[in-house]
Amino acid sequence: MRQKLLRPGAEELSYEIRAIVKKAKQIEAIGFPMTWENIGDPIQKHNRIPSWMKEIISDLLKEDETYGYADSKGVLETREFLAELNNSHGGVQISAEDVLFFNGLGDAIAKLYQFLTPTARIIGPSPAYSTHSSAEAAHANTAPITYKLDPDNQWYPDLEDLYMKVRYNPSVVGILIINPDNPTGMVYPREVLENFVKIAEEFDLFLVIDEIYQNITYNGAKAIPLSTLVKETPAISLKGVSKEFPWPGARCGWMEFYNRNSSEEFSKLCQTLENAKMIEVCSTILPQLAIPKIMSHPLYAEYRQEANNQIGNRSRWMEEILGEIKGIRFNPTRGAFYNTVVFEDGVLNENQSLPLESPELEDLVKEWVGYKDMKLDKRFVYFLLASERICVVPISSFCSELLGFRVTLLEENEEVFKDTFRRLGRAIEVYLRSSLKK
Numbered sequence: 001m002r003q004k005l006l007r008p009g010a011e012e013l014s015y016e017i018r019a020i021v022k023k024a025k026q027i028e029a030i031g032f033p034m035t036w037e038n039i040g041d042p043i044q045k046h047n048r049i050p051s052w053m054k055e056i057i058s059d060l061l062k063e064d065e066t067y068g069y070a071d072s073k074g075v076l077e078t079r080e081f082l083a084e085l086n087n088s089h090g091g092v093q094i095s096a097e098d099v100l101f102f103n104g105l106g107d108a109i110a111k112l113y114q115f116l117t118p119t120a121r122i123i124g125p126s127p128a129y130s131t132h133s134s135a136e137a138a139h140a141n142t143a144p145i146t147y148k149l150d151p152d153n154q155w156y157p158d159l160e161d162l163y164m165k166v167r168y169n170p171s172v173v174g175i176l177i178i179n180p181d182n183p184t185g186m187v188y189p190r191e192v193l194e195n196f197v198k199i200a201e202e203f204d205l206f207l208v209i210d211e212i213y214q215n216i217t218y219n220g221a222k223a224i225p226l227s228t229l230v231k232e233t234p235a236i237s238l239k240g241v242s243k244e245f246p247w248p249g250a251r252c253g254w255m256e257f258y259n260r261n262s263s264e265e266f267s268k269l270c271q272t273l274e275n276a277k278m279i280e281v282c283s284t285i286l287p288q289l290a291i292p293k294i295m296s297h298p299l300y301a302e303y304r305q306e307a308n309n310q311i312g313n314r315s316r317w318m319e320e321i322l323g324e325i326k327g328i329r330f331n332p333t334r335g336a337f338y339n340t341v342v343f344e345d346g347v348l349n350e351n352q353s354l355p356l357e358s359p360e361l362e363d364l365v366k367e368w369v370g371y372k373d374m375k376l377d378k379r380f381v382y383f384l385l386a387s388e389r390i391c392v393v394p395i396s397s398f399c400s401e402l403l404g405f406r407v408t409l410l411e412e413n414e415e416v417f418k419d420t421f422r423r424l425g426r427a428i429e430v431y432l433r434s435s436l437k438k
Contacts, residue, residue, distance in 0.1 A: 023368060023382065024391045030360050035420050037407045038391045040182070040337060042246040045410035050303055053245065056293045057286070066289060070282045073274060074101030074254065081292040082239075086256060091228030092235075098257040100274055101283040105212060105240045105253035106131050112208070112236070112255075113139035115272045116173075122208060123165060124176035125149050125157060127183050127340060127398035127406075132176055132210070144399055145172065151329045151342045151402065155186035159195050166203050174206045175199065180213040180223055180335025183398050183406040185315075187221040187335035193229050200233050206266050207235040212253070213336040215244050215304055218312030221334035227258055234259045234266040241287055243337075244304070245294060250287035311337050314409040314417055321421045327432045333409065340395055342404035348376035351435040354387035354427055361386045377403035380431055388423045 024034050036044060060066050073079065079096035087093050102108035113122070113135040124132050126146035137144040147162035149155045166172050177196055179188045200207050209226045217223050226235060240253030260270045277283070294300060318339060319332045329342040356362045368382045375396040384390055384405075395404040407424070411417040 020381070020385070020391060020393060023364070024385060024389075026364055027361065027386060027389060030358070032357075032361075032389050035388075035390045035416075037420070038393050040243065040408055040410065041248055042243070042337075042410050043248060045408070046412040047246060047307075047410070048412070049245075049247075050299070052297060052299055053294055053303075056297070057290055060286060060289050060293075063289075066286055068285070070101075070285045070288060072278045072280070072282050073097075074099060074283060075285060075288040078288045078291050079254075081296075082254065082256070085295070086225070086227055089225045089228050091225060092230055092258045094227075094256060094258065098260060100255045100257070100277060101288060102253050102255070102277070103283045104242065104251035105210070105238050107251075107283075108238055108253050108255055109135050111273055111276055115269065115276070119171050120173045121145050121169070121171045122174040122176050123147055123162070123169075123172050124399075125178060125181070127395050127400040127402065129178055129182045129210070130398060132178070133399040136176075145169065146399060149181070149184060149186070151184075151331060151340075155181065155184040155331055155340070156188070156192055159192070159199075163199055166199055166205070172203075172205065174208055177207065177209040177226070179209060179211060179226075180217060180221075182210075182213065182336050183338050183393075183395065184331070184340045185333025185336050185338050185409075186331070187217055187223055190224055190229075193224055193226065197229050197231070197233055204263075206263070206269075207233060208238070209235065210238045212238060212240045212243055214239070216308060216311065216337065217335040218308045219315060219332070219334050223335060227256070230258055232259055232262050234263050236270075241291060247287060251284055252287035252291075310412075311409050314411070315339070317414075317418055318407075318409065318421055321418065321425050322428075325425055325428055328404070328428060337409040338406055339409065340398075340404055340406045342395065342402050343377065343380075347432055348380065348403055349435050350376070350379070352380070352383075352431050353434050354383040354431050356386055375403065377405060381405055383431065384424070384427050388427050390420060390424055390427075392424075 020038055028034050076096060079099035082099050083094045083096050109131050116139055118140050121140055122136055123145045126148055128146060133144040147165055148158040150158050175196060214223045226237060235258040237256040241250055242248040257270045260267050315333045323330045327344050327347040333339045365382055365386045369379050377396050378394040381392055381394045392405040392407050395402050395406060
């Protein structure tokens with residue numbers, strides 16, 4: 001081409017969570033069934049949507065208004081409902097005008113970074129959810145700025161690392177928090193969230209918090225809404241229905257603006273995000289209409305609690321199976337439906353392998369792991385994919401220097417769930433021992 005087409009930073013838009021599917025499909029094409037642990041889709045893992053929820057959606061489809069446009073910011077009645085829901089927590093009070101709908105949180109995240117000046121950076125956690133880290137890096141034309149989550153301290157953030165990076169990097173204008181966290185399954189205690197707020201106050205930053213898993217907690221944990229802690233600090237909360245109802249195909253997410261008038265620059269950002277939605281007319285209307293009807297239904301709280309309890313059971317089963325395996329660092333989860341397993345330093349090398357059942361599988365793996373400087377956790381993931389047909393995601397793909405992998409806690413069938421993680425546990429042990437035989 002006569003000119004370059006891509007700006008610097010565009011190569012940061014990678015998404016291993018779905019990229020690995022291409023390799024898994026190659027194995028399926030040979031004739032081997034696949035166990036999918038790469039993506040947080042409850043529907044794929046046989047989650048059963050209750051009949052009362054389906055009836056609400058079915059009834060909405062009979063209404064003519066379901067097929068029209070909504071207010072560009074979103075259905076007014078739904079925004080009023082969500083504002084009241086936030087206000088019931090007793091923190092920062094908002095109105096319907098502070099709620100803005102998007103076609104999924106991916107759309108919301110992209111819009112947020114799109115309008116920031118490239119020199120304005122939002123520091124986020126590492127390991128990081130790929131949609132956030134990729135969007136931040138692409139907007140800034142360089143690698144993302146991150147603070148560390150500590151696998152030796154229940155995946156809580158290294159607040160000293162965060163503080164020093166904020167203090168000595170004046171380009172940082174905001175801090176990203178994911179609570180409950182993806183990919184680690186950690187839930188922040190109050191004191192950690194309060195420290196985020198203190199750092200934001202000291203350096204005049206705004207906060208972005210991804211709270212899409214806020215109502216998915218278990219084993220004694222509860223997610224504290226950021227709106228109850230920010231006081232006068234400007235903040236944006238990101239929420240949605242894809243995981244909670246669950247309805248990932250709805251592509252329905254929204255922003256809530258807290259203290260939007262506490263800063264002129266922050267107020268301009270909020271207004272710009274609204275203006276961007278005005279150009280697009282509105283986001284998908286059906287799920288917006290359903291939100292108040294579903295979340296206020298008398299069976300909703302019971303439904304969500306039972307679903308959380310089941311995820312909590314699976315978290316304990318996973319701990320029983322993987323928790324004592326040597327060579328890995330394992331933390332039980334308390335929120336969302338993921339777990340990140342980290343390999344101990346030095347236990348991985350380029351001589352390790354797993355047994356493969358056919359020459360076709362051997363050829364595929366040989367091709368996949370033949371690249372120079374391949375991350376060692378990705379190498380393990382590829383062998384696991386071909387040997388046990390379990391599709392997980394390497395943690396090095398989550399903007400992290402750690403080596404490990406992320407799995408989900410979504411499989412509804414107890415026998416299948418336990419079999420999957422027993423096979424995974426055995427594969428880890430065989431893989432780590434295999435280099436001793438070379």
